Amino acid sequence: MIGFQHYLLLATILFAIGIYGVLSKRNAVAVLMSVELMLNSVNLNFVAINRYIVTDQAVGQLFALIVIVVAAAEVAVGLALIISIFRQRKSVSLNDFNLLKW
């Protein structure tokens, strides 16, 4: 029987994979995708908590919807930035984007 813990476990695994992707991928597009993964794990948490703990209201589901909308906007802006940087640098590798330092 699949229960509350399984959802939380799946969300944690997804989140960890997302973090790993954000920290280790050199490709900016891959980093954006990893961020999406992290957001989705959070959405999963919201929905699971709504289902098992706060059953009389739909707050968690609504919040998940908001996150999805925001994530779509974020991806649009993020991809636009990446394209803009690519035009300048002919690269999408984060190793090349390190101007802001000491």
Added chain:
Amino acid sequence: MFAWSLELAWLIVLLPFAAFALIGLFLHRWPRLSAYLSILAIGLSFGLSVLVAAHVFLGGMQETFEVSMRWLAMPGLNVDMGLLIDGLTAVMLIVVTSVALLVQIYSWGYMHGDPGFSSYYAYQSVFAGAMLGLVLANNFGQLFVFWELVGLASYLLIGFWFGRHSAKNAAVKAFITNRVGDFGLLLGILFLQIIFGTLNFSGLAAEVAGYTNTAILIVVSILLLAGPIGKSAQFPLHVWLPDAMEGPTPVSALIHAATMVAAGVYLIARAFFIFSATPEVMMLIAVIGGFTALFAATIALVQNDIKRILAYSTLSQLGYMVMAMGIGAMTAGMFHLMTHAFFKSLLFLAAGSVIHAIAGEQDIWKMGRLKDKMPITTWTFVIGALALAGIPPLSGFWSKDEILLGAFAGGYTGLYLLGTLVAFMTAFYMFRLIFVVFFGSGKGVEKAHESPPVMTIPLIILAVMAVIAGFVGSPLMDYAFARFVTYPGAVHYEASTMVIAISSLVAIAGIGLAWAIYQKEWINHLQMRERFSGIYTLLYNKYYIDELYHWLGQRFVYGTAKALFWFDIYVVNGLVNGLAALTGGAGKVLRYTETGQVQTYAAYMLAGVIVIVGLVVLAGFALLI
């Protein structure tokens, strides 16, 4: 008879101050007008003072006239501004206003053409006003205010030719030295306020009479005494007065011979009830005065600068007055103050006339045979010197004799002998000066000329005063002076023929010795100088007191300054710089964490989140709230 003049006495103080304000604010572009205004103001003050004095002396006013007005009121300290007129004040009023008037007239000639003519008269006015306010004060608070104001005027006038380095230094030296004394005076005044709750002279007199704690009274008296020691240039704070001769000569005559330096003696006389309450302090005063008299007289024997000789003579005579105060002869001391004011200002003005005539030269060995070219200056100077030497029947004779009589009859044999020795030296150094400058066998100065009447007439008037001023305190006029300037319990001694004879003979002997050495040259003074070269060098260098103070200053002030400088540089600056270096160093190390890699920053964030979560888990959820 002139009782109405007492009601106008406040004008005596106010007029010179008004002249100062007008000159300073509006008239400084019109030098002649400034001088007229200043002389007019002091002239009116003089007229009023004469009326006041006439009322006091002729009317035989025994009780004092006093008006008072609250000036400063705060819990525990009330300072009044008021007028106190009695015999002592009346004498001082006459002395200050008459000498100031004559000096201001004389300055018209002496300072002619000086670019600072207007400000000179403004300073003279502020000095006159402050000195008169000091003399008329009815309490210590007011006295201290005017005491400082005369100090300021003295500073401004010593440094009048501030373009000269020496004048500037002398002004600063005078001011600083006086501050040492004034500090003690201020402390003493505050003690009086704390102990007795009043600063009024008559109020204090009643309080002190019933006060029994001698130890505290001695401390307060000594603190108060510091003021006169500074202002009247007694040892060990005498060093400023000879240097003060850098000021214009009329200033030396008025401030540094006749009036301001006498303010210390006046303070002792005014507060005599405090000082005389403790015999120990009286002894201290007498010893300081006697020592200064002798000390300064010995220095005066060998000086070569005409004004410096007179300056040391002033020191010596001030010592005489202070000594008189100390042996309880307050009347004699004030009498000497009065006669000294006349003949010493005469001597200074005559010396100024000489200096003026020969283009600023002050070395007596570069003068000589001036009597042919400057007869009025010469003879008035001789009269002043005779009065100073104490030749009967000139004024100095009567007053000096009163002091010596007081010492002799009061049983102070040591001080009497010392006073007689000083009288001998005084006669000697004054006539050394006269024979070298005015007579002598020197070839003389070609370009010398007699000064204009505006300078010689004050000289003649002062010469007349130097001759006759002594009679008011002489047996010939039944000691009129002593009837008005006196204090409770004063003892009057009958004139002793022996004292008179000895002091006269001693003075004549001094003159004779000077005549033999410097006029007839029976004894070669250069050979004498060679033979006693050790003593000569010591005296010529003023016992190296200035050098000693300089050395002490170097040692202590400069040493302390160096230690503090070290502290400032290495500790204070070190702290500040150390903090800055710490911040900078930390920044240098930490900047390597800023790689510019977005992922590094994300990793930091993750680490931060882990730390926070770890803390929350370890410490429990209470940390969150």
